[in-house]
Amino acid sequence: MGYDFNTAVADIVDNSIEAEANNIWITVKFEGAASWVTIADDGAGMDAKTLVTAMTYGAERDYDVDSLGRFGLGLKTASTSQCRCLTVASRTNPRRGTIAIRQWDLDYIDRSNDWDLIILERQECPLQLLAPLQTHTGTVVLWERLDRIIEYKHPEGEAARKRILQMCRELESHLRMVFHRFLDGSARKGKLKIFINGNQIEPWDPFARGEPNTQALDALEFQVPAHGAVSLVRFEPYILPHRSRFSTIKAFEDSTGPDKWNRQQGFYIYRADRMIQSGGWCGLRTLDEHTKLARIALSFSPKLDAEFKINVAKMRVHLPAELRKSVEEALAPIIRAAQLEYRQGGKEGAGIRGGENSPVSRAQPVRKPHQNGHTPDYGSSHGPSDSNTWTLTALRDRLMAVANEKEQQVLRRLFERLDETLGGSRSMHTRKGDVE
Ligand SMILES: Nc1ncnc2c1ncn2[C@@H]1O[C@H](COP(=O)(O)OP(=O)(O)OP(=O)(O)O)[C@@H](O)[C@H]1O
Numbered sequence: 001m002g003y004d005f006n007t008a009v010a011d012i013v014d015n016s017i018e019a020e021a022n023n024i025w026i027t028v029k030f031e032g033a034a035s036w037v038t039i040a041d042d043g044a045g046m047d048a049k050t051l052v053t054a055m056t057y058g059a060e061r062d063y064d065v066d067s068l069g070r071f072g073l074g075l076k077t078a079s080t081s082q083c084r085c086l087t088v089a090s091r092t093n094p095r096r097g098t099i100a101i102r103q104w105d106l107d108y109i110d111r112s113n114d115w116d117l118i119i120l121e122r123q124e125c126p127l128q129l130l131a132p133l134q135t136h137t138g139t140v141v142l143w144e145r146l147d148r149i150i151e152y153k154h155p156e157g158e159a160a161r162k163r164i165l166q167m168c169r170e171l172e173s174h175l176r177m178v179f180h181r182f183l184d185g186s187a188r189k190g191k192l193k194i195f196i197n198g199n200q201i202e203p204w205d206p207f208a209r210g211e212p213n214t215q216a217l218d219a220l221e222f223q224v225p226a227h228g229a230v231s232l233v234r235f236e237p238y239i240l241p242h243r244s245r246f247s248t249i250k251a252f253e254d255s256t257g258p259d260k261w262n263r264q265q266g267f268y269i270y271r272a273d274r275m276i277q278s279g280g281w282c283g284l285r286t287l288d289e290h291t292k293l294a295r296i297a298l299s300f301s302p303k304l305d306a307e308f309k310i311n312v313a314k315m316r317v318h319l320p321a322e323l324r325k326s327v328e329e330a331l332a333p334i335i336r337a338a339q340l341e342y343r344q345g346g347k348e349g350a351g352i353r354g355g356e357n358s359p360v361s362r363a364q365p366v367r368k369p370h371q372n373g374h375t376p377d378y379g380s381s382h383g384p385s386d387s388n389t390w391t392l393t394a395l396r397d398r399l400m401a402v403a404n405e406k407e408q409q410v411l412r413r414l415f416e417r418l419d420e421t422l423g424g425s426r427s428m429h430t431r432k433g434d435v436e
């Protein structure tokens with residue numbers, strides 16, 4: 001199915017969000033071969049009948065339009081991609097402490113050659129399965145016999161322990177990113193809280209919108225036909241500041257993202273506010289150092305699942321053919337703005353190059369004011385670094401706006417040549433006082 005530890009946990013978290021949980025507690029416990037993982041929530045929970053359906057592979061269910069689930073598989077496939085034994089305990093009644101418990105044990109299935117869903121009584125269960133449900137409704141998913149996680153000859157050894165620690169760090173980066181709209185409260189009423197081994201995680205905003213020099217360019221909406229109607233895809237481009245124009249070195253480093261700047265450029269694709277893809281250009285462009293500051297949020301509704309070809313692990317989508325051309329056209333000015341920020345920021349940064357860690361550069365981020373005091377008309381709420389450059393960018397956009405389709409093609413080619421010439425002649429860009 002293509003899961004790894006992070007995407008598998010995220011698929012379980014999806015279920016908790018759908019059950020309207022406000023808190024999700026993830027515990028990863030290293031105990032050698034007996035290591036375990038729990039994902040507990042305070043959502044609506046499931047009664048015994050619902051739990052049996054939930055444990056059934058591909059059980060049919062109606063989904064709301066903004067539902068995070070889709071296939072009726074995630075709970076089982078994500079879990080067994082990481083462990084040999086999956087146990088789920090769930091409580092629906094806030095006043096009565098009844099808990100339904102079911103288990104898939106792959107070793108038992110291997111031995112018996114029967115797909116028996118095991119019913120467990122409370123007294124047969126470990127504390128970590130029941131304790132989170134003592135005071136409220138919710139669900140606990142327990143993974144044991146972590147065959148994909150603890151693969152070491154010596155599962156009690158230091159290497160296995162270190163691996164688990166590293167996995168927890170990576171999990172935190174992944175969940176901060178994938179669920180940032182839920183964690184910051186923008187996806188729905190109230191902020192979701194996620195804890196890993198007791199520590200609450202903070203949302204990670206890929207667009208560094210808290211930074212004064214981040215540029216929010218004009219958002220667009222594209223219509224995609226689906227099931228006899230049209231559904232909207234929202235396109236929100238951002239140009240992150242060059243390193244030298246971040247408020248602090250720490251803010252710059254925090255914005256890097258789990259895969260670092262170069263691989264984090266491109267599209268951030270959200271389905272029902274949950275991030276499916278982080279970075280990359282969906283085959284429309286290649287990753288390029290000069291455009292690494294461009295990040296674009298692309299949000300679609302589950303009504304377009306078929307068009308986006310979402311996969312079970314919810315970690316891959318394809319841009320629908322109907323959308324590719326419009327998105328490609330919309331990219332041109334964004335790419336130029338990103339290249340410009342990269343070059344201009346580079347020039348500003350020249351003064352502190354090599355002194356990145358010096359106290360001066362840490363304490364005083366470099367920021368240029370507008371030179372002529374007027375606001376550029378490039379759909380950005382934040383200022384440019386160089387008014388001459390803005391004029392040229394605005395001119396390009398105006399030319400594109402008045403040109404017909406054929407003329408636009410010629411213009412695009414000319415702009416590309418111009419960019420190549422400028423990008424190619426490094427000496428020109430590092431010369432003091434040089435402007436585009
Ligand atoms: N934490 C939970 N709280 C309440 N109900 C849950 C929870 N986890 C799973 N369920 C129920 O179990 C069902 C099956 O979950 P599963 O993840 O296997 O499939 P899905 O979410 O419907 O679809 P997908 O395969 O796309 O994830 C869910 O539809 C939901 O009704």
Ligand SMILES: [Mg+2]
Pocket residue numbers: 011014015068069070073074075
């Ligand atoms: Mg699911």
